[in-house]
Amino acid sequence: MDIVVFGAGSLGSLVGGLLAREHDVTLVGRNPHVDRIERNGLRIDGELDAHVFPTATTDGTGLDADLAVVTVKAFDTDAAARTLATGSLDAALSLQNGMGNEATLATHLDCPVFAGTITYGAMFVEPGRVECTGIGELALGPRDGGSSPLADRIGTAFGAAAIETTVAMDMPRRLWRKLAVNTAINPVTALARVENGAILDPPTADLAAAAARETAQVARADGVELTDTEATGAVESVATATAANRSSMLQDVESDARTEVDAISGYVVDRGEELGVDTPTNRTLATTIRTWERGQDLR
Numbered sequence: 001m002d003i004v005v006f007g008a009g010s011l012g013s014l015v016g017g018l019l020a021r022e023h024d025v026t027l028v029g030r031n032p033h034v035d036r037i038e039r040n041g042l043r044i045d046g047e048l049d050a051h052v053f054p055t056a057t058t059d060g061t062g063l064d065a066d067l068a069v070v071t072v073k074a075f076d077t078d079a080a081a082r083t084l085a086t087g088s089l090d091a092a093l094s095l096q097n098g099m100g101n102e103a104t105l106a107t108h109l110d111c112p113v114f115a116g117t118i119t120y121g122a123m124f125v126e127p128g129r130v131e132c133t134g135i136g137e138l139a140l141g142p143r144d145g146g147s148s149p150l151a152d153r154i155g156t157a158f159g160a161a162a163i164e165t166t167v168a169m170d171m172p173r174r175l176w177r178k179l180a181v182n183t184a185i186n187p188v189t190a191l192a193r194v195e196n197g198a199i200l201d202p203p204t205a206d207l208a209a210a211a212a213r214e215t216a217q218v219a220r221a222d223g224v225e226l227t228d229t230e231a232t233g234a235v236e237s238v239a240t241a242t243a244a245n246r247s248s249m250l251q252d253v254e255s256d257a258r259t260e261v262d263a264i265s266g267y268v269v270d271r272g273e274e275l276g277v278d279t280p281t282n283r284t285l286a287t288t289i290r291t292w293e294r295g296q297d298l299r
């Protein structure tokens, strides 16, 4: 397959690098990372080891591909979609955290847009090098659920590159369950400046669980069957499995970078308002993170 990976930061470089073991990959990213990849290739180390030579560019306009994998931060999705729309794609797949990315992509792109969730961990080490901090799995499928031969083809292509992949018929449920995890872990760890495992202890556990329960309530109002128990259970198991991790939102706050709060807690608040579900915990968490953002000179 010809695959464009739009957003060659931590995750995009890892996924693009793994795909490059089997497919023709073009990474769209920033310099000096792109420059280094063009000259010396991309090294992946940590839990996986690879040295690959994908094409890399800082200019994402006019690209033609079978598939675009979108891995920019949620707040960059609109710009990424507009740039990708200048080329020609057969399909697009979001692997981003937060909600609403697929809808944004579909607004601009004239091709099927698939939803994805990924539990691989990636960390940018230096230009030309990323670390795989955890081997997980990838699920992808139609963004409204159901099956599609094109999703099957994409799943087969990821599998051929030895990426653990499930083609799922229940992506809306999976996206909401991941959102419940992110609404519980990300803002709480970012505000308290603690690793993921710390949210398992009372009284923080109550705060995180309240955020997850509200997210599940909004999901149900949106027609997706996600019980409170399933949402809080997912939070507990992810926080346990990633106990020593610093969440992406904590890392953003620590490096004075903009967070994805609008697509995480903010999404739950906004969708809850539309559906008549009050979300006081998510509202408080979103407001506090946004207040922090406004007070910073963000990168």
Ligand SMILES: NC(=O)C1=CN([C@@H]2O[C@H](COP(=O)(O)OP(=O)(O)OC[C@H]3O[C@@H](n4cnc5c(N)ncnc54)[C@H](OP(=O)(O)O)[C@@H]3O)[C@@H](O)[C@H]2O)C=CC1
Pocket: 006, 007, 008, 009, 010, 011, 012, 028, 029, 030, 058, 060, 071, 072, 073, 074, 076, 079, 080, 083, 095, 096, 097, 098, 118, 119, 120, 121, 122, 123, 124, 248, 260
């Ligand atoms: N890292 C991880 O382990 C995981 C991340 N995710 C999700 O994946 C997404 C990406 O995360 P992550 O990789 O950590 O983020 P990064 O910030 O490391 O990667 C995004 C990259 O895209 C670049 N970018 C944005 N717009 C453009 C553009 N127009 N042209 C070229 N490059 C562009 C950014 O550059 P710049 O910053 O200069 O704008 C940045 O280098 C997020 O939604 C995150 O929540 C999900 C699971 C795991």
Ligand SMILES: CC(C)(CO)C(=O)C(=O)O
Pocket: 097, 181, 182, 185, 186, 196, 238, 242, 245, 246, 247, 248, 249
């Ligand atoms: C699952 C979790 C919470 C892992 O840290 C994550 O997705 C993030 O940090 O954004």
